[in-house]
Amino acid sequence: MQRGGIAIERILLLSMGFGTGHNAAAKALECQFAKQRPHLSVEVVDLLKLIPGSFHPLLQSGYQGMLNKFPTLYHYLYDWTHHNKIIRYVSSEMIEKMGWTIRKKLSQLFPDEPARIVTTHPFGTLLCPADWENVLTVGVVTDYELHPIWLARVPDVLCVPKQLLRRGDLERIQWKTGLKLLETGIPINPAFYEEVSALEARLQLGLDPNRPVVLIMGGGTGLGPLEQIVEELKGFTWIQFVVLTGKNHNLYQRLKKKHDCPHILIEAFRRDVALFMSAADLLVTKPGGLTISEAIAKRLPMFLFEAFPGQEEANQQYLLHHRVAMITRPSTIRIQIEKFFSPGFNRQRIRERFTPLLSPGASRRIVRETLTAKEPVVQTL
Incomplete structure (x- = not known):
């Protein structure tokens, strides 16, 4: 040309x-x-x-x-x-x-x-x-x-x-x-901008369509306090938790052995992360640039843990500034989850704040x- x-x-x-x-x-x-x-x-x-x-x-x-x-x-x-x-x-x-x-x-x-x-x-x-x-x-x-x-x-x-x-x-x-x-x-995989309803995504993934879904990720290598977070949240049996451990095989094995619960799904590396994000009401993750860009595309509110100094701290600050995420840690996540899913909390307003960030x-x-x-x-x- x-x-x-x-x-x-x-x-x-x-x-x-x-x-x-x-x-x-x-x-x-x-x-x-x-x-x-x-x-x-x-x-x-x-x-x-x-x-x-x-x-x-x-x-x-x-x-x-x-x-x-x-x-x-x-x-x-x-x-x-x-x-x-x-x-x-x-x-x-x-x-x-x-x-x-x-x-x-x-x-x-x-x-x-x-x-x-x-x-x-x-x-x-x-x-x-x-x-x-x-x-x-x-x-x-x-x-x-x-x-x-x-x-x-x-x-x-x-x-x-x-x-x-x-x-x-x-x-x-x-x-x-x-x-x-x-x-x-x-620029991200266009699959994350495909419109898939939460109901359709949950049915495709074999999840209960009537119960909330919280997606927990630690990036491609399963970093962060995922074990402590799952331990803190396992008592919320009315919520479905999906934990993606990426390529961290040891973490996957430990979690599978420890949490044999119907409301906690432990998965290793998956290529259909976009579908899991469509199914989820909330993402708990480290603020890596790729992960949060995909979550932004899905208008998925985030709880962020253990941002690395440098780029991840900057990513975290960007999301906090636009009021689409909050910082969490194992010691506070139970209270934050209860508030997020409480009847008076306006989750739809958070999703609307993603509009000017979409690309x-x-x-x-x-x-x-x-x-x-x-x-x-x-x-x-």
């Missing part, structure tokens, strides 16, 4: 597999490109996989290990790069210097530079080969905060969640950086912008 005199033959979609959100957003965009431009070459690259095999698992476990064992240290590192320009500059320079392996492999994989680059991780623009500097880049923010590392090497277009920034902030960032800032929303056309708009954005003007003396 032709845009502005330049043939667009290849789109390079970059992500970085820390957690699941960046890769999931890239997958949603890949599917949308295939739908809108089936003859276009779109290649997805997880930059983490370009790091040597002996170092890659260490890097991944180091990231997860820091979050699990040293959350305060991670908080300081995240916060420093957020607020301190000098540390942010040094961090971006270190990322660029340490990324020589990634840049070399990208050059080998793609000797002819792509026509467009879309990245769902801020490192994507920092780790591209130097001779790609004139390729048009589109950044896609997958958490509910615009971390300044996105502006260390400014993309030409930056797509952010709905209602994240005030209009004045949007205009100020565009004026200072020259980028085009769009409130597209976060069913996020993938479609990002793809359209990628294909139609004007090439950056290269000025020479």
Whole structure:
């Protein structure tokens, strides 16, 4: 296809597999490109996989290990790069210097530079080969905060969640950086925007259609105090609890052994999370960017526990600000559940607050912008 005199033959979609959100957003965009431009070459690259095999698992476990064992240290590192320009500059320079392996492999994989680059991780623009500097880049923010590392090497277009920034902030960032800032929303699997009634979903899943459903999740790896939460809630026999343990097999086995109750359903990794969210009245979860984006699409109120410092705290604050979630912990969740399902509590009002946050056309708009954005003007003396 032709845009502005330049043939667009290849789109390079970059992500970085820390957690699941960046890769999931890239997958949603890949599917949308295939739908809108089936003859276009779109290649997805997880930059983490370009790091040597002996170092890659260490890097991944180091990231997860820091979050699990040293959350305060991670908080300081995240916060420093957020607020301190000098540390942010040094961090971006270190990322660029340490990324020589990634840049070399990208050059080998793609000797002819792509026509467009879309990245769902801020490192994507920092780790591209130097001779790609004139390729048009589109950044896609997958958490509910615009971390300044996105502006260390400014993309030409930056797509952010709905209602994240005030209009004045949007205009100020565009004026200072020259980028085009769009409130597209976060791209997710379109199944989460499909209209499925709670009754229909419960019948498909074999749940009692007449009793409330509370969905409990700990992300793809089943993190957080899920065992304590289930223990606290098991006495509410008039509520159906569905616990998704993700890929945490040990947690699944422990919960299955301990809670052989008809009103508590323990499930391992499931691909039909959208259907479970349609069936649920409430989601109890960690505030990961992917999970809460899916819950927003389903207008599903949330109780949030143990937000990791950094992105998850920002995600949590976003939901609290828009009054669609509240913070919980094992010691308070029973009282909160009783209040949530009490006759006088207006759950429908919470669902209505999701309306300005919805972005069913996020993938479609990002793809359209990628294909139609004007090439950056290269000025020479």
